Amino acid sequence: MSSGSSSFSQTSLGVDSDTLDSIATTATTPATPAESAEAVGLANAQLSQGRRRMLDLVNRLHETGVQIDIDLPQIAVIGNQSAGKSSLIESISGITLPRAAGTCTRCPTECSMSNSPTWKCIVSLRIMTDSTGQLLGEPRNEQFGPVILDKSEVEDRIRRAQRALLHPNIPRSRFLEENEGDIVDDPSAPTFSSNCVSLKISGPKIADLSFCDLPGLIRSSSGDGSVGDVEFVERLVESYIKKPSCIMLLAVSCETDFQNQGALQMAKRFDPNGERTVGVLTKPDRIPAGDEGRWVQFIRNEVPGYILSNSWYCVKQPNSVQLREGITWEQARAKEDEFFTMTSPWSDLDPMFQRYLRARNLVERLSRILSDLISKRLPEIHKELENSISITRGQLSELPKAPSRDPLSEITTLIVRFTSDLSRHLEGVPEKGGLLQAIRPAQVVFRKKIRRTAPNFKPFDESDAETRTLARPDFLDNEDEADDDMGEEVDVAENDPGDDSEDEADAIYIDEVLRQAQESRTRELPGNYPYIVQEGYIRQITDQWLEPAKALCDRVHVLVSEYVLRMVQVHFKDFGMGLLERQVRVIMQEHLKNRLEAAQSRIDWLFALETRPFTLNTHYMADYREKFMAYYKGARHEHSNTMLMQQINSYHPPTDPSSQEQSPVSKILSGLVQVGMYGVKATDLPKLLSDPMEPALDIMADVRAYFQVAYKRFTDNVPLAVDHELVRGLEKDMFDTITSQLRIYSEVDGLRICQELAEENPRTAGRREELSKKLERIQAASRELSRF
Structure with a gap:
């Protein structure tokens, strides 16, 4: 070298x-x-x-x-x-x-x-x-x-x-x-x-x-x-x-x-x-x-x-x-x-x-x-x-915002933004993963559970159970399909036992219904049976509704809590040392608890209303009663009047009413019209047949029709109540609740509390100071270089 x-x-x-x-x-x-x-x-x-x-x-x-x-x-x-x-x-x-x-x-x-x-x-x-x-x-x-x-x-x-x-x-x-000698060194x-x-x-x-x-x-x-x-x-x-x-x-x-x-x-x-x-x-x-x-x-x-x-x-x-x-x-x-x-x-x-x-x-x-x-x-x-x-600069921008000189204003702004954003989400946001989208599966599960409490009436004796089956009523298909559509994106494997067919283990046979009616008679005239029979069956059904309703309320509470606490973190995580986030979290949990209690109280009230059968929707109930009566009678006569039922099931209205060749069913319907009975359909013919089980069929049709009225009412009212009290109800007095619990507007301690909440994490403060000082140095050097 x-x-x-x-x-x-x-x-x-x-x-x-x-x-x-x-x-x-x-x-x-x-x-x-x-x-x-x-x-x-x-x-x-x-x-x-x-x-x-x-x-x-x-x-x-x-x-x-x-x-x-x-x-x-x-x-x-x-x-x-x-x-x-x-x-x-x-x-x-x-x-x-x-x-x-x-x-x-x-x-x-x-x-x-x-x-x-x-x-x-x-x-x-x-x-x-x-x-x-x-x-x-x-x-x-x-x-x-x-x-x-x-x-x-x-x-x-x-x-x-x-x-x-x-x-x-x-x-x-x-x-x-x-003089240097006059200055004493500091030890x-x-x-x-x-x-x-x-x-x-x-x-x-x-x-x-x-x-x-x-x-x-x-x-x-x-x-x-x-x-x-x-x-x-x-x-x-x-x-x-x-x-x-x-x-x-x-x-x-x-x-x-x-x-x-x-x-x-x-x-x-x-x-x-x-x-x-x-x-x-x-x-x-x-x-x-x-x-x-x-x-x-x-x-x-x-x-x-x-x-x-x-x-x-x-x-x-x-x-x-x-x-x-x-x-x-x-x-x-x-x-x-x-x-x-x-x-x-x-x-x-x-x-x-x-x-x-x-x-x-x-x-x-x-x-x-x-x-x-x-x-x-x-x-x-x-x-x-x-x-x-x-x-x-990028590293500084990644740090939480530096503490404000006016912590009260900054904390107030944070709370306003949080409550406004939360209110928007409680009302519903059109995006995947929103709160209402998360709640909907629980509502579908609740509706299905209530629908499964429908009475499983069988229009034949228990002794015939092994040889006779009951087809699903086709007039309920549209309603069930609507419920299924609501749950298309819902995985209810843990909550849903399977299909919506009525449980055979809970079957109620017609001879049991008649026996119950006869045993309940008091001073009624012959052929009449007390209303308490229908009411008893209805109570057996509605008594099962409280548990699914409260399960829905609890599930919604969990979902809302998780959602709210995530939003608390998003809005407050970068403020101070996290004390404000922790306190808002506690306040919101207590607020949620109060709203949960209000929702549970409302559910209890709705459940109490269902303990006594009542409806003003007479047309809707009458329509279902008529359909279920025909359904049950048709099932009974399917074996006792086999030829008639085969004719009814295979009947198709003639395309040419003037045709000389008419089926037996067409002739019966024409004869009924001639004696003044208009509007009778082929499926109504079993109703004209006499049946010794007629009183039991009346009770079965009444109870089953009322269930259709009541369950739809209940499966609407409960989610509405939960939404009103627990979801949308959460924003009620939310801002005042947070600020009063934080006591930031207190004339005595407000300033001190705000300063404590705004106190920054020492590590973050040190990092910001370090980066700020570094930026000062390199910017000063850059200015010198620019002058050159």
Whole structure:
């Protein structure tokens, strides 16, 4: 692998040529030879002005905090504690950083440098998290003190800024205005912070470069930090360097065996192929005698397992004596040149490796690497931002609606919508799965059960039961077919025993009916039988009706309850923590219970009405009585008058009444007309025959005809009552019932109750806050990109 190659090669931005020219190839006025000789990296005026603009853009993107969500190009300076990171950064930036025994950097320090005619430095605090450690949406960038025009003031300002970040509860002004010794540290304050000190440095001979100095990794065995501090710093460093677009500027001290330096191992873990690591050897003047060759191998990029695509560099910083004497940045660079020029083995390196020595060459290389990476990443960042905005908005839209500032109005609106929607469904919606569609099968089952209570009269003696059968009356076919049509889509296997034929086990034979009539006679004249016989049979029938009616009511109650509770969930599930849904559920269940009791009471009343036979539908009953009388008589005479019944059953009215050839039945009907009996049909002829069982036939026809009247009345009235009291009756006072039970309009507790009901699930609230903050960051970044 070539020691000077870069994995972050410059690539096309993937935009039109005009835009590409404006970004990457717009040249400024050529610099003078002297200016070009002094300028470094992107500060060189011969490089594209568009590239410097890109660097500024990335710096502004960092200020939005979007690096949490998007992989932004960045240089992160990492190294072990006391690995010379501070001196390295001083050699790059030209400023002095705070120094102390052990760890000096207590929070990330972002440094953005640019070339300008005059020198100045602006120190800011970038607040990424709140007091609880939660990420803010868009970071707060607070300038910390006035603009610095004297380099000597920078170190003190940075130290104060770090203390201000570690003590967020102490006013910032105290750290700026008071003597540091007068401010007592809070014992509970953290040792490290993920919030940043931001430096904007501009001036002549300064490279256009940006980087982030991270706290040095603490050796857990050194005693310089607690276990918690060690883990915090490691997590903080990892959060930066794990991103693919982070260039690691790795500081490795030459005074310690490189195998024991944790930062080197961490860089190896996150960049095993060495594609985005720039290695920097520090403190080359402290290499033990005889070990120089081992470190020179790094510069030649020949150390197995530690070969880097962007090579290793070596810098020489001032020692402690020189620092105490106040050596300037220019003097330090001169001393560095002198060291590498005069000191072996560095001075003996081939010219091709000399370019990896000195801070100037390092800065030049970092500028180009960062520039190439930014050129490659900008179009990708644009797409990532757009995708992230779309995804985040979608995730926010999937969350329940945020709590209202006016919970009473919102709760009232929810209840109004719920009651209105439920009323619409109680009235009936023309769609599959509606409430009325769900109830209809239960109504059909109820009707069939009542119809099966019809008395199973047999117009022959019980002794003839094995030899005689009774055909189904054909005049009931239309009614039964209508009932069957109602149940076409009903699966009543559990409730319906089978066909609608009358149960032979419950057969009532004619001799039994006559015996019952004779035993019931009191003071009646001969040939007359008491009405109580018919009433008794009718009571036996209607006594069976209460259970199916209540079963219908209970089934409808279950269906309505399930339907209503589903609607409660639909309307209230996303409100608050679910307390409103649970309370409305309980209220509606109690309301349903009250309506059930009302419906059951109405059924009891309807059932009580049926205990005494009554009807004003005399024409309807008379018609059925006549039909059943003919039906029963016809069945009796089918055996005793076989020839007559055969003639009647095979009779067809003649097409030509004047024909001389007439059947016996036609002759009988003609004779009846001649004696003044008009309108007699062939099926009426059995009625003219005398029968000793005539009284029993009268009772049977009366009871069977009344059943047709009563059962139709009852099978209409019960579903109507259930619908009136339990279904449509549910919407009666529903809104007032819910609001009064919730007590949301109470003058004393109403506001408190509404606030409790509207309280949001902490997990949902946290998720909304997290997504909202993320959306703020990526939208702010998108705006910056749009301005560019």
